[in-house]
Amino acid sequence: MSKKHVAVVMGGYSDEYVVSLKSGQLIYDSLDRDLYNVYKVVILKEEWYFLDENDKKYAINKGDFSVELENGEKLNFDVCFNIIHGTPGENGILQAYWDAIGQAYTGCDFYQSALTFNKKDTLAVLSKYGIPSAKSIYLRKGEEVNEEKIISELGLPVFVKPNQSGSSLGISKVKDKSELKAATEVAFKEDDEILIESFLNGMEVSIGVIDYQGETIVLGITEIVPKNEFFDYQAKYEGASEEITPARIDDETRIRVEEIAKRAYNSLGMSGFSRSEYILMDGIPYMLEMNTNPGFSPASILPQQAKIYGISIKDLCGNEVEKALAKKRN
Known part of the structure; x- marks a missing residue:
């Protein structure tokens, strides 16, 4: 049987492309040759390009996502392993394009990607399935920032965050009314829509959920202990946080958290890798957001959780490719 051609697709249009290249390298190294x-x-x-073993670039033909090699041969891919963080790989744009040209790919479909990239809409959909989240106010660019109203509804401190942005860019924790305006401006630099959320005083956990060999499993619950005010970009990517897996929670809380994390994943019709952030307050998990293409470099949370769960990176990645191939056959 001839081997299937798998393209590990990495990069992206946001500042997260640096992390995506590291994630892509790990997957590239781990897939079974x-x-x-x-x-x-x-x-x-x-530019979109294919890199050969000698790091020579070949342009991707966007008509059918193929590559013309030096010898005139055409290379098509059986599966694209999507590991782009942020736009266009995590917000549905790339998936919709691949659907249109009939290209098989890993992870969730374009609708799930677009939905989960929008924090407000994800939380609104999940509230219908009984998944709690913080109280929040949503603003579009140009709308008036009414400090009095915001604080009387949400109290202080509040978190101000872009509605659609990865990697915790543009997020501020606001403790005083005087800082609110500036924080909204920072968030609006990242997105035309922002969320202002009430502060949940509890333990932050990051939960990896995947569908593996036909069942939805929670890979692990990781406790995030930020050295900064919260789990921001520095904490995520520059090591300014301590990550403890498994989280220091009792069994009753763990079972409740696992049940809610699975319900969120299944309710959205998810597939592939996911990592969701929750705050645990009085034993109840409040959802902050879901990432459908979480960081996958060796230092990232999901690979660490898989290791503790006992699934090798090779099997984890191979499972994704096999699912995409099976879907293509159907």
């Missing part, structure tokens, strides 16, 4: 021919594809705003 006995089963697959593995290729690197990088998607950046200015």
Whole structure:
């Protein structure tokens, strides 16, 4: 049987592309060479290209996502392993394009990607399934920021965050009314819509959920102990936080958290990797957001959770490729 061609697609149009390249490298290194021919594809705003073993670039033909090699041969991919964090790989744009040209890919479909990239809409949908979240106010660019109203509804401190942005960019914790205006301006730099959320005073946990060999499993619950005010970009990517897996919670809380995390995943019709952030307050998990293409570099939470759960990175990645191939056959 001939080996399937798998393109590990990394990069992206946001500042997160640096992290995506590291995630892509881990997946590229981990996929089983006995089963697959593995290729690197990088998607950046200015160019889409395939990299051969000698780091020579070949342009991707966007008509059918193929590559014309030096010898005139055409390379098509059986599966694209999508590991782009942020736009266009985590917000549905790339998935919709691949659907249109009939290209198989890993992870969730374009609708789930677009929905989960929008924090407000995700929380609104999940509230219908009984999944709690913080109280919040939503603002569009140009709308008046009424400090009095915001504080009387949400109290202080509040979190101000872009509605659609990865990597915790543009988030501020506001403790005083005088800081609110400036915080909204910072968030509006990242997105035209922002969320202002009430402060939940509890333990932050990051929960990896995947569908593996036909069942939805919680890979792990990681407790985040930020050295900064909260789990911001620095804490996520520059090591300014302590991550403890499994989280220091009792069994009753753990079972409740696992049940809610699975329900959130299944209610949204998710597939592939996911990592959701929750705050545990009085034993109840309040959802902050869901990432459908979480960081997957060796230092990232999901690979660490898989290791503790006992699933190798090779099997974790192979499972994604096999699901995409099976879906393609159907």
